[in-house]
Amino acid sequence: MNAQDNLFEKVLKRDSLYRGKYMDLERFHIKLPDGRTGTREIVRVKNAVAVLPVDDNNVTHILRQHRPAIGKTILEIPAGLIDEGENAAQAAVRECEEETGYKPRKLTELLTYAHAEGYSTGFITLFLATQLEHSNRFNPDETEFFEQAELPFDTLYGKVRAGEFIDSKTILTVLLSKELIDKP
């Protein structure tokens, strides 16, 4: 569905409210379906990828990281922004190597989703990474601090189902990987 549908809200103008390092804040002036106009505050961010690396013993390689936005240190799967000139799969392989030290020989694309469709332009593409081999590209960003963690996939799945994980990319990736891990 697009321009033709009767719910479409045409963006008449975009004002820049703030230009940041990681995001821009804009005000969209939109034409509502009934002809009136309205505004929406929109965050413009780069798209991202997240990847669940699972080795031949069904052990997952994930991270423990602090997230100042929510004030919590959480377990989560490797993730990062898609760089200029990269596609999502290339970004997933790079993030996997840099954050876990493993390079996947097999990458399965699971889903691309909008993480905050109400106010953000950002999409995240999720991957399952398998057939891991050691990489020499372990290279976390110098302002990124995390610890590596290893969990059997079934343990990880159980913790996700028990509500112990709180970020959408990890929860979705684990739920969507279950059948692929069980019946490869």
Next chain:
Amino acid sequence: MNAQDNLFEKVLKRDSLYRGKYMDLERFHIKLPDGRTGTREIVRVKNAVAVLPVDDNNVTHILRQHRPAIGKTILEIPAGLIDEGENAAQAAVRECEEETGYKPRKLTELLTYAHAEGYSTGFITLFLATQLEHSNRFNPDETEFFEQAELPFDTLYGKVRAGEFIDSKTILTVLLSKELIDKP
């Protein structure tokens, strides 16, 4: 895990970059685990709820809505911000009534997740709503335009698994409701 862990990043100061109608943009000055300092741009938003209403015939009552941030008209489950003085369950019942015209007599809390833990303070709590009865509180916001849609749960689940839905709240809620719908 919290202040004691060795990944903790203490927030030293919060600068307000922009105060908006729906969100505030702030710059967090943080102390990194190695003692250096850094900054993070953080969006402060209200927490939200999303709710999947499923009637006694296993038909779901969802919405088609345009989302200017991503430029798409999408099918999604009812959702909205938690108002002042409300808890998540109360917000879920209210949004369900206002957006679908049905009041759930049973509400099952599924999960609370951070939708953009890298840059947003926001959490969303997901609910399954069942034992629906007609409500007289059908009352969409006057700047909210949507159409109602009805889909059998199994059809909705199939579409989610096929990647036809793109918002995290709908995908997560449908995936997490499956077992509860199949074995109530």
